[in-house]
Amino acid sequence: MPTTPLERITIEPKSPATSCVIWLHGLGDSGAGFAPIVPVLALPENHGIRFIFPHAPEQPVTINQGSVMRSWYDIKSMDLHNRADMAGVLESEKRVQALIQEQIDLGIASKNIVLAGFSQGGVLSLFTGLRFEQSLAGILALSCYLPTADKLPEQCHPANLATPILQNHGERDDVVPLSAGKMANALLNAAQYKVTWQTYPMEHSVLPEQLTDISAWLQERLLA
Numbered sequence: 001m002p003t004t005p006l007e008r009i010t011i012e013p014k015s016p017a018t019s020c021v022i023w024l025h026g027l028g029d030s031g032a033g034f035a036p037i038v039p040v041l042a043l044p045e046n047h048g049i050r051f052i053f054p055h056a057p058e059q060p061v062t063i064n065q066g067s068v069m070r071s072w073y074d075i076k077s078m079d080l081h082n083r084a085d086m087a088g089v090l091e092s093e094k095r096v097q098a099l100i101q102e103q104i105d106l107g108i109a110s111k112n113i114v115l116a117g118f119s120q121g122g123v124l125s126l127f128t129g130l131r132f133e134q135s136l137a138g139i140l141a142l143s144c145y146l147p148t149a150d151k152l153p154e155q156c157h158p159a160n161l162a163t164p165i166l167q168n169h170g171e172r173d174d175v176v177p178l179s180a181g182k183m184a185n186a187l188l189n190a191a192q193y194k195v196t197w198q199t200y201p202m203e204h205s206v207l208p209e210q211l212t213d214i215s216a217w218l219q220e221r222l223l224a
Contacts, residue, residue, distance in 0.1 A: 005098065005099070005102065006054040006055065006056075006095050006096075006098075006099055007031075007054065007055045008031055008052050008053055008054040008055060008099075009031040009032060009035045009052075009053040009055075010050065010051070010052050010053075011035060011038050011050070011051040011052075011053075012050055013046075013047055013048050013049055013050060014045065014046065015046045015047070015048045016048065017048055017049070017050035017108065018048040018049075018108070018112060019048060019049050019050070019108060019112035019113065019114075019137065019222040019223075020049065020050045020051075020052060020103045020108050020112065020113045020114070021049055021050070021051050021052070021113075021114045021116055021218065021222075022052045022054070022096070022099060022100065022103070022113065022114070022115050022116065022125075023051065023052070023053050023116040023117065023118075023121070023140075024054065024056075024072065024096070024115075024116065024117035024118070024120075024121025024122070024124050024125050025053065025055075025056065025070070025117075025118060025120075025121045026117075026118045026119030026120050026121050026122075027061065027069065027070075027071050027072075027075065027119060027120045028061075028064075028069040028070060028071070029070065030055045030056075030070050031052075031053030031054055031055045032053070033053075034053055034118065035051070035053045037206075037211060038051050040208070040211050041211060041214070041215040041218070042212075042215060043215065043218075043219065043223075044219075044223065047219075047222075047223060048223075049218070049222055049223075050103075050108070052099065052103075054095075054096075054099060055070060056070040056071055056072045056092070056120075056121075057070065057071075058070055058071070059071050059074065059088075060074070061074055061075055062074055062075060062076045062077075063075045063076070063077065063078065071088075071120065072088070072089070072092040072120050072121060072123070072124045073085045073086075073087075073088030073089045073091075073092055073120070073124075073147075074088050075120070083145075083147070083149075084123065084147035086147060086148075089123070089124065089127060089147050092124055093124065093127060093128045093131070096115070096124060096125075096128045097128065097132065100113060100115070100132065100136075104134070110132075110134035110135055110136055111134075111135050111136070111137055112137055112222060113136050113137055114136065114137045114138040114139070114140060114218060114221055114222065115128060115129045115132075115136055115138075115139050115140070116139075116140035116141075116142070117140070117141065117142065117144065118142040118143055118144070118206065119142070119143050119144055119175070119176060119204065120144070121144075122140075122141040122142045122143060122144030123141075123144045123145060123146070123147050125139055125140065125141055125144075126139060126141040126144060126146060126165070126184065127146065127147055127148075127153050129160055129163065129165075130152065130153055130156045130157070130160060131153055131155055131156055131157055132157060132159065132160055133157050133159055134159055135159045135160055135162075135163060136160055136163050137163070137164075137221045137222055138163060138164045138165070138166065138217070138218075138221040138222075139160070139163060139164070139165045139166070140165075140166050140168075140214065140217070140218075141165060141166070141167045141168075141184070142167075142168045142169075142206065143168065143169055143170055143173055143175075143176050143181070143204055143205075143206075144167075144176060144180075144181065144184070145176055145180035145181060145183070145184055146183070146184040146187065149183075150183060150187070151187065152187050152188075152191055156191075161191075161192070161193060162194055163193075163194065164194050164195075164196070164217075164221060165188060165193055165194060165195040165196070166195075166196050166198070166214070166217050167181060167184070167185055167188075167195060167196065167197050167198070168198050168199070168200065168210060168213075168214075169181035169182075169197075169198075169199050169200075170199070170200055170201075170202040170203050170204055170205060171199050171200065171201055171202070172201070172202060172203050173202075173203055173204045174203060174204065175203075175204035176204060178199070181197075182197075185197045196217075198210075198213065
């Protein structure tokens with residue numbers, strides 16, 4: 001595991017935290033990009049959910065002419081089969097695993113932790129969640145794909161075979177094609193994961209209506 005914990009924005013509930021959502025941002029963004037959604041989710045006053053928005057490390061990104069930006073892994077090509085640098089995916093997976101373990105060590109059971117992410121962060125949340133060796137409360141995969149393209153990741157762990165997975169995608173997404181999300185969904189369904197697929201009339205983004213649906217899903221996972 002990495003010795004340096006991920007920098008992050010943490011939003012504590014008013015009540016003592018009994019559960020946690022770890023939300024991973026997209027390419028070139030930071031944890032600050034999604035932190036403002038917490039009040040928009042309109043959770044109950046005494047919800048007890050800690051939200052953690054980690055910042056990806058900065059690194060050169062090939063498809064952006066080698067520009068240095070926050071990125072969970074290098075993106076080498078727009079071709080789905082060669083898009084993700086798997087060495088980088090595996091390194092970031094270790095960092096996210098360490099963050100999950102940190103919360104477990106603080107007293108939040110893995111079954112009360114949701115791993116969420118958008119775009120590149122969604123890729124990492126899906127990949128890490130499928131391989132994590134303890135059962136999670138849920139995996140939220142927004143506007144993303146599997147880094148292993150047309151197959152499931154190697155060494156998927158049975159601990160999360162029954163974990164609810166929510167996949168959302170924009171019908172007009174021109175960054176991560178809808179077909180890439182559908183491919184991941186088909187693979188998950190074929191392997192009998194508990195996956196729910198929902199599309200929205202949007203580009204590569206998040207809609208208020210979508211956040212309302214996500215809030216209901218989170219409450220079912222963590223507050224029911």
